[in-house]
Amino acid sequence: MAKMEADMFAKLNLTADQKKKIKGFQAARDAKMKKLMTTAPKGGDPRALFSQFRPISQDYRKSVESVLKPDQKKKYDDLRKEMRAKMGGGRGGPGGPGGRPGGPGRGPGGL
Numbered sequence: 001m002a003k004m005e006a007d008m009f010a011k012l013n014l015t016a017d018q019k020k021k022i023k024g025f026q027a028a029r030d031a032k033m034k035k036l037m038t039t040a041p042k043g044g045d046p047r048a049l050f051s052q053f054r055p056i057s058q059d060y061r062k063s064v065e066s067v068l069k070p071d072q073k074k075k076y077d078d079l080r081k082e083m084r085a086k087m088g089g090g091r092g093g094p095g096g097p098g099g100r101p102g103g104p105g106r107g108p109g110g111l
Contacts, residue, residue, distance in 0.1 A: 004086070008079045012072045021067045029060040 009022065033056055040049050061080075065073055 004083055008076070008083060011079060012068070012075055014072070018067050022064055025060055025063040029056055032056045 005026075009019075014022065033053060036049065036052050036056075065076065068076055
């Protein structure tokens with residue numbers, strides 16, 4: 001995911017100031033998500049955890065968009081759509097909602 005995001009930002013021709021601000025947004029987002037993951041109960045409902053990720057991700061996206069020029073924002077939106085399509089529609093990633101390659105009943109490794 002991080003590589004896809006880095007590749008996406010590389011295509012936006014960001015200024016040094018934009019890059020600096022976006023790195024700050026990324027660090028804040030990552031810290032919030034890490035805190036959620038470390039405080040989540042073991043064996044808890046992953047959907048509940050992911051529902052807590054959503055507002056963090058939305059705030060991050062809005063922060064990024066706030067530093068982009070109009071042409072960059074349009075390209076960012078287009079690239080995000082492409083990225084979601086590559087990840088299986090953005091819901092559940094590859095394998096569909098809640099699924100994952102190699103999960104139960106999915107061939108080798110999926111005992």
